[in-house]
Amino acid sequence: MTGAGLVREDSGVGYVDVAGVGHTLPDGRELFHDVSFRVGEGAKVALVGPNGAGKTTLLRMVAGDLPVVTGAVARAGGLGVMRQFIGMLGQVGPAATGVPRDETRLRDLALSLAPPALRAAGERLAAAEAAVHDDPTERRQIAYANALAAWGEAGGYDAEVLFDTVATLVLDKPWDEVRDRPVRTLSGGQQKRFALELLLRGTDEVLLLDEPDNFLDVPGKRWLEERLRESAKSVLYVSHDRELLARTADRVVAVEGGSAWVHPGGFASWHEARVARHDRLEERRRRWDEEHQKLRELMLMYKQKAAYNSAMAPRYQAAQTRLRKFEEAGPPELPRATRTSGSG
Ligand SMILES: Nc1ncnc2c1ncn2[C@@H]1O[C@H](COP(=O)(O)OP(=O)(O)O)[C@@H](O)[C@H]1O
Ligand SMILES: [Mg+2]
Structure with a gap:
């Protein structure tokens, strides 16, 4: 029974577990695959990545706005969600354009x-x-x-x-x-602040915040940093603000290259971890290429031998099978060239 959600005093356990989640856009393009991370135990987890990488889509899947077709999202505790449009209510469609004013x-x-x-x-x-x-x-x-x-x-x-x-x-x-x-009579910053105060003071144990710092001025950002740091809630949030990220994130989930990876530290060490990860991925790919080359050479050698010695035919076949299986498994992914942050 969640009826008395706002009066629960205990900040019980709340978490979000994202396991092997993928998403395909209506046009058939795969936005991301195999995304796994956990937000719990009061952790502040930042979602970062370039514009269009799928951060909002991922949050909407966690919030239950979008169906999870591939993988699974498990949740416990009350969930409070601040969607990306808050702060923009009533900022579009002035009377002259014929679009009705937003009367929310x-x-x-x-x-x-x-x-x-x-x-x-x-x-x-x-x-x-x-x-x-x-x-x-x-x-x-x-x-x-x-x-x-x-x-x-x-x-x-x-x-x-x-x-x-x-x-x-x-x-x-x-x-x-x-x-x-009407909400439109509030500035973008006031709208954000109103929603954030409600969520941070409410009793939902888990918060999803899509760009909560957008429309906040510098004092507003500092205020949000402090509120996030002192909050016992588990929070998953999207931000492009390096300072806010550095001051608040316990972990960073980077949505990039069609998937996501988790840096188990703060944003300050994230860049270094990202470079190291890219080096590792490139190294793994280099070793795969080398192994591939070896298997090809082996196959070609047995092919030649089998041509004048039929006893070698089974070895030739075995080498062919091995190469085929290796190629079917496919090369390890390379990091795609992506920007580390965008502006919106
Ligand atoms: N309903 C939709 N139909 C088609 N494409 C969509 C839809 N929603 C989002 N997209 C596309 O999905 C991509 C990711 O969007 P989004 O999750 O908003 O990214 P982010 O929040 O990381 O900037 C974008 O390329 C966007 O154009
Ligand atoms: Mg977004």
Whole structure:
């Protein structure tokens, strides 16, 4: 029962286990394969990689927004998700373009970040409230009273205390005054800060944050670094900010070259580890090429011998089989030339 998600005081075990996960785009192109890593025990794990490498896609698979067809994602504990679009709400589509303005309100945003049972109770309450407001029949009043009771049971009142704390921190206003404000009236930084405060102060044990530092100014970034460092939660996050990464990441998962590899240290030692890894991969490939060459030469030698000595035919066949199997297994992957970070 996750109904009282926001009132759980214990920060129990929460983790995400990603095992052998792959993803193929609708056009058939393989985005990545064989991605494995774990986020648990309060670890801060950074996802890095060039634009388009698949970081957002991977987070969406972990969040359950996208199906996991290849491999498996296991999760425990409450999961709080900050999607990449937060900070951009209402920043596109001004009235002149004919695109309707985004009327998402702060209460919608707050609910969208809440545990599922609370979200459902909140949506039901909002609908019942609107219905009563429209036409206060007795039936609608009863429905509203019931929705209010369900909201309370789901932990709604504790959630409102949290919403009020966050509204005061970010907007210097009580929740009652700002809950119906359109999110677009907040700056990108305020939107991010609002969502981050809710998630970091909430009780979800695992957080997925897609570019949480985008739209934050320098003091905002420093604030986020401190909050991440002091948080007991397990956090998987995407960032391009080297300083933030260096100050917060316990481990780095690099999405590049169509897969991902895990550096079990911080970002400061990541570059060195990456160079060493690339050297290792190149060395492995060099040895494969050498072995390949040897097997080819062996096969050709037996081919020649078998041509004038039929007793050599089985050896020729064996050498051919060995070469074929070796080639079928394929060469080890080489690191693809990739940039280490992008801008968005
Ligand atoms: N629904 C989709 N249909 C087709 N291509 C997509 C879709 N979603 C993402 N992609 C492609 O997948 C790649 C990875 O995207 P994304 O996960 O957003 O990367 P990142 O977050 O690392 O920048 C990009 O090349 C993007 O164009
Ligand atoms: Mg992305």
